[in-house]
Amino acid sequence: MRFIIVASACLIMQWANAAPQRIASVNLCTDQYLLLLAAPGTIATVTWLSQKPESSYYYERALRIPVNHGEAEEIVAHAPDLVLAGFYSARTTTHLLQQLGYQVELFDHPRSVKQVREQLRRMGDLIGRREQAERVIKTMDARLQRVATQPADDAPTLMQYAPGGYTIGRDSLVGDIMYLAGWRNQAQNAGVAHLGIVDLETLLMIAPLALIDSPLAPDSYSFAEQMLKHPVLKKTARPKFTVTIERKLWICGGPMVVDALIELRKARETIEREAIESEQRS
Amino acid sequence: MWLGLLMGSVIVLFFISLTVGRHSFSLWQTVQELLAQEQSVYTLILIELRLPRSLVAVIVGATLGLCGAAMQGLLRNPLASPGILGSSSGAALFSVIVLYFGFHAISPWLLPIAGMAGALLAIVLVYALTGNDSTITTIILAGVAINAIAAACISLAINLAPSPYAVREIALWTLGDLSKVSLTNLWLMLPTTLIGWLMLIGCGQALNALSLGEQTAASMGVNVARLRWRIFLATALAVGAAVATVGAIGFIGLVIPHLLRPLVGYEPRRLLFASALGGAVMLLLADISVRLIPSQIPLQVGVLTALVGAPFFLYLIVKLRKELP
Numbered sequence A: 001m002r003f004i005i006v007a008s009a010c011l012i013m014q015w016a017n018a019a020p021q022r023i024a025s026v027n028l029c030t031d032q033y034l035l036l037l038a039a040p041g042t043i044a045t046v047t048w049l050s051q052k053p054e055s056s057y058y059y060e061r062a063l064r065i066p067v068n069h070g071e072a073e074e075i076v077a078h079a080p081d082l083v084l085a086g087f088y089s090a091r092t093t094t095h096l097l098q099q100l101g102y103q104v105e106l107f108d109h110p111r112s113v114k115q116v117r118e119q120l121r122r123m124g125d126l127i128g129r130r131e132q133a134e135r136v137i138k139t140m141d142a143r144l145q146r147v148a149t150q151p152a153d154d155a156p157t158l159m160q161y162a163p164g165g166y167t168i169g170r171d172s173l174v175g176d177i178m179y180l181a182g183w184r185n186q187a188q189n190a191g192v193a194h195l196g197i198v199d200l201e202t203l204l205m206i207a208p209l210a211l212i213d214s215p216l217a218p219d220s221y222s223f224a225e226q227m228l229k230h231p232v233l234k235k236t237a238r239p240k241f242t243v244t245i246e247r248k249l250w251i252c253g254g255p256m257v258v259d260a261l262i263e264l265r266k267a268r269e270t271i272e273r274e275a276i277e278s279e280q281r282s
Numbered sequence B: 001m002w003l004g005l006l007m008g009s010v011i012v013l014f015f016i017s018l019t020v021g022r023h024s025f026s027l028w029q030t031v032q033e034l035l036a037q038e039q040s041v042y043t044l045i046l047i048e049l050r051l052p053r054s055l056v057a058v059i060v061g062a063t064l065g066l067c068g069a070a071m072q073g074l075l076r077n078p079l080a081s082p083g084i085l086g087s088s089s090g091a092a093l094f095s096v097i098v099l100y101f102g103f104h105a106i107s108p109w110l111l112p113i114a115g116m117a118g119a120l121l122a123i124v125l126v127y128a129l130t131g132n133d134s135t136i137t138t139i140i141l142a143g144v145a146i147n148a149i150a151a152a153c154i155s156l157a158i159n160l161a162p163s164p165y166a167v168r169e170i171a172l173w174t175l176g177d178l179s180k181v182s183l184t185n186l187w188l189m190l191p192t193t194l195i196g197w198l199m200l201i202g203c204g205q206a207l208n209a210l211s212l213g214e215q216t217a218a219s220m221g222v223n224v225a226r227l228r229w230r231i232f233l234a235t236a237l238a239v240g241a242a243v244a245t246v247g248a249i250g251f252i253g254l255v256i257p258h259l260l261r262p263l264v265g266y267e268p269r270r271l272l273f274a275s276a277l278g279g280a281v282m283l284l285l286a287d288i289s290v291r292l293i294p295s296q297i298p299l300q301v302g303v304l305t306a307l308v309g310a311p312f313f314l315y316l317i318v319k320l321r322k323e324l325p
Helices: A002-016 A028-037 A072-077 A091-099 A113-126 A130-147 A173-180 A186-190 A200-206 A223-229 A257-281 B002-019 B027-035 B041-075 B087-100 B110-130 B136-160 B166-175 B183-201 B204-210 B214-219 B224-246 B252-260 B268-292 B301-323
Strands: A023-025 A043-047 A082-086 A104-107 A157-160 A166-168 A195-197 A210-213 A241-244
Touching (some): A023 A028, A028 A082, A028 A104, A028 A113, A028 A130, A072 A091, A104 A113, A157 A186, A166 A186, A173 A257, A223 B166, B002 B268, B041 B204, B041 B252, B041 B268, B087 B136, B087 B166, B110 B183, B183 B224, B183 B268, B204 B224, B204 B268, B252 B301
Parallel strands (some): A023 A043, A157 A210
Antiparallel strands (some): A166 A195
């Protein structure tokens, strides 16, 4: 008899603490964490961007999940028991859902690999998958251990140069990965710590050795994108190289950022080798 | 006298425009490096960034001033200008379609040609809606309608465009921006612009005759219908190329001819050349100011021309109301 009471008490407690079963996400990056960690069948909806191979690392897992466009109506229709959102995207939706009494959890964009770890743990706790999160972190850290480094004082310099002249500084996930890949990010020479705009004149003055191209939508057209095709960039001696990193590797937090790091590091080593060879030749 | 002063201002402002930027360096030294055929960061900045920007400012400003003067002379209407009559927004609409949907990848020349077609379509539509010798109100109303349709279609086209950066650029097409032009843009816009200018400059005598009334002009041997089409086509060529390159910069074509008309003795022929110079001065001034105003995000040049031009437009309306019975 006593055993039954204890057992049913346990059951009730477990039921009360039960992990959410209908999770909705209105942000590409919370989508990625969910697709990585959530138990099968517990994701009610993710954003439409998560089904796009160019922006979503786990797009294959998202293909069978209903999508939303960040509208409150779409989310309410799924009657979610947990809503995940970004700090800055779909603000009206998250406000509205909070007012309607839904549990809304906001995630800021991670600004370092360390914050990615913290977010994975937080997500794990929220959806009752802490163990999975720890496993993912362990594998990620093991890979990082092998490849992460720090820029030497004479390390080659680079800058991200996105359409419209946007560049990204040290205080960001992308900046952290550049650092761990052993590049010196020149964005700070333009006074950019997090995110900022650098005009072509300043780019020519700073003259990083390489530019990072991380296209949001390859082969599309706009004035902003034409800026990267400005003829002056072909005539100048520096920037000399362009390193292309697939956007889905580091647009959001997750273990895939290590892949971006590895590619950046390989690109740096190739460029350094070339520089040494051309010095020996001359 | 006034023409000399204007010409002098264009030259002085052009050189000032070459020296203004995020980084300051000696223009003289850089020119010497250029003459010695040395390449440095400064020569690149000067030749590839500042020179095209300043030249395009002169060319676009001159186009807008000249076309404004020609249209005002032709329609004998103080409010006729590329911006009011919708040719700027028509050109912007067609350029947007060509640019954002990748058609200019087929041939870069499609861009100025599309701008021209859009400008021509807008002028012809306004003209068809109002006819000759229509009142100021009808012309403005027709212009407002065409502008509204074009602006709505621009927003629609940009929203449907595949590029994720497109939406931010709606402002560019309605205000204009000189910060991204390259020498390539300059070469692309030059031919149609020059043809347009040449066609307009030859219109001076006919416009003088027309200022005496259509019948008088006809009796003096001016074929008014042909003159009209010539000016429409020339304006479309020049404005189309300008808008396709830098977006629709407003108010220069409206304000400049008005400011200069008393100075050239109200003679349409002399006003053409003066307005071209005046337009160049105004756009150079605006573009220099935009670069001098410290702002994190670069300001668009059309913001300044509108800030100066719109109050002037209001003043013009008040003045017209007093003159009309």
